[in-house]
Amino acid sequence: MTASSKAVRPKKPSPQTVDVLIIGAGPSGLSACIKLKALGITNTVILDLASRIGGTWALNDYPGLRCDVPSEMYSLGFAPNPNWSRTYAPQAEIQKYLEDVAHQFEIVNHIRLNTEVNDAHWDSKAERWQITTTAGDAYSAKILVSATGFIGEAKMPSFPGQDSFKGTIFHSGMWNHEHDLTGERVAVIGSGASAIQFLPAIQPKVKTLISFQRTPSWVLPKPDFAMPKVVSQIFKKIPTVQKLVRETALLGLEPSLPIFMRERVLRAATHPIGLYNIRRSITDPGMREKLTPDHTLGCKRPMFSNEWYAALAKPNVHVVFQGLSHITETGVVADNGREYPVDTIIFGTGYAVAEPAIYRIIKGADGRTLSEVWQGQPRAYQGMAIHGFPNMFMMLGPNSNNVQGSVMWTAEQQAVYISKAIKAIHDAEIQRIEVKKNVQDDFNTRIDKLLERMPIRPDVCKSYYLDDAGRNHFVWPEYGVVIKHKLHHVQLADYDVK
Incomplete structure (x- = not known):
């Protein structure tokens, strides 16, 4: 066979170069992109495997699906929605809300739907993240943001x-x-x-x-009812009122943290409500007994x-x-x-909460995936930065969820931190940034002491909150105001910077 007759292999397409690549078009990914845009970082791309915007609310649409957090709290503070139909919004409304947010802040052109990431690895020579999709598209990103959440697969x-x-x-x-x-x-x-x-x-x-x-x-009663039209009208005419309602609701839940830190108090405060919910519908004593959990409310998801x-x-x-x-x-x-x-x-x-698919896709500086590094025991710094994975942030990562707020609230605060960090990286022309090992360890040691006081322990019950070692890898057990303060102040001293 002559050289001229050999089959010519098609050249791989050159990767698209971006400043920030975000995986996930749910509340976290949208919030990150919007906050980055507000700070002037616009060379950003969002990849999502769903056919529409919304993250888990786009992928899940089973009958009866609605949020178990009040609508005013399950929304983004920078994008209030006066049109919720109920106090607990149904899935279709939440998905539509997130889609509207993307249009409102004009980031739809940053989003690539029906796009599944199959590899994301750190290139030590180029000091960039190299990302490929199942369709063969390639991206080279200075910063990688994993925003896939924990409920999807x-x-x-x-x-x-x-x-x-x-x-x-x-x-x-x-x-x-x-x-x-x-x-x-x-x-x-x-x-x-x-x-x-x-x-x-x-x-x-x-x-x-x-x-x-x-x-x-434990299943508690749900104060779910249709939102009065007069309330929506007031929210539309006076947006400040809606903001005040939301902030009051969030602050009003702050005193509940000490209750979750004392198992006896938690049982006394919540179990009678759960028992009432059983008794008001179930008349058979034997069935009532079998439906009554033997663990403390809060160990599993309420x-x-x-x-x-x-x-x-x-x-x-x-x-x-x-x-x-x-x-x-x-x-x-x-x-x-x-x-x-x-x-x-x-x-x-x-869902695969303990081991999401993204853990097996992202490879750090030493070539190992998150799954291989964590070995069923995920650790991060403030739920976002992970030692060994430079120039990367994970949203709703290990120990990022506070007891009193909502996933939307957490996503918003993390988006503030990540956007400020990336802005600092951009302005200081930082090439490589990685959280220090001792900083990550100190953070986890400190919150582990607080977690010991909560009823989310292997000696109390089995729960997806617990990792393979029996540690609560889900909750950040501090007041929301404390978490918010920390996530609004980036300390570059926490990182090794090149």
Whole structure:
């Protein structure tokens, strides 16, 4: 074969050079981009695998889905929304709100949807992040911001015999809207935050519903009602009033932190409310007892619903207080060996919170992924900076969630910190910045002492808040005003700077 006859390999496209690349177009990614733009950093790109803006609110759209935080608190302070229809906004409104925010602040042209990142690694020679997508696109970024959050990748379980089932199976996080449940026999596996919303929504239309609940959780009443039109009118005419309502609500929750730090007080303050919520719908004493959790409220994610227990009491619902043993061609089998014939199985088994896909994609200075570095025990500095991963910030990372606020609030404060840090990097012409190991360790040692006083411990209950070592990797146990102050003041002395 002559040289001229050899196949010519197509050249790889040159990577697009950007100052900041953000992974995720949810509340965190949008907030970061908006704050950066306000400081004059505009060479920014957001990549998101969803087909629309909104992060987890774009990926998840199961029946009954709504926020479990009041709408005024579950919003961005710099982008108030006077048009919430309810005190707890439904999924469609939240997704639309985030989409509107992107348009309002004119960052839509920065967003690339239907774009999945399959590799992001630090190039030590170029001192830049090299990012590629499944479509073959390439980017070279000075700064990488991971803003994928912790609720996105559905955790699809695998039971013996699952592949042999002749009916329909899907996860609530990947809801099959083309499948009609009307008149069907349905098994719901799980009783977490997703199940308590979609089960009451589908209960009226199905023939029979089998609810598998191995470990019941605390479900508190939810003060959810339609927002009076006069309130929306006032908010539109006097935006300051809406801001005052939001800030008052946030500050009003600050005194709750000491309660979460004292297990006996927490039990006394919250368990009677949870028991009341059970008793007002469940009349059978035996079922009441089985639905009553044995752990302290707060160890697992607190949940809110007015429909959950009422739905479980309906004649067409049968609650199985056991785990799922295996699946047959025509049904599901409980641990006690009893089989329940069903047409559809819906898994409400949660998300890969402990090990999101992004942990296996991002590779640091030594070539190891976040998963390989952390080994099931994630650590960061203020939930954002990670030693060994220069020029990178992670939003809603380890120990970034405060007890009193909301994910939106956290995202907004972190966006302030990250934008200020990147502005400082830009202005000082810093090439490489990495949080110091001792700074990261000191931060975690300090909050570990506070976490020891909370009921989120392996000796109290099992929870996705706990990592493989039994440490709470989820909560930042300080007052919101303290966290906000720290995230509004960047100390470059905390970093090794080149």
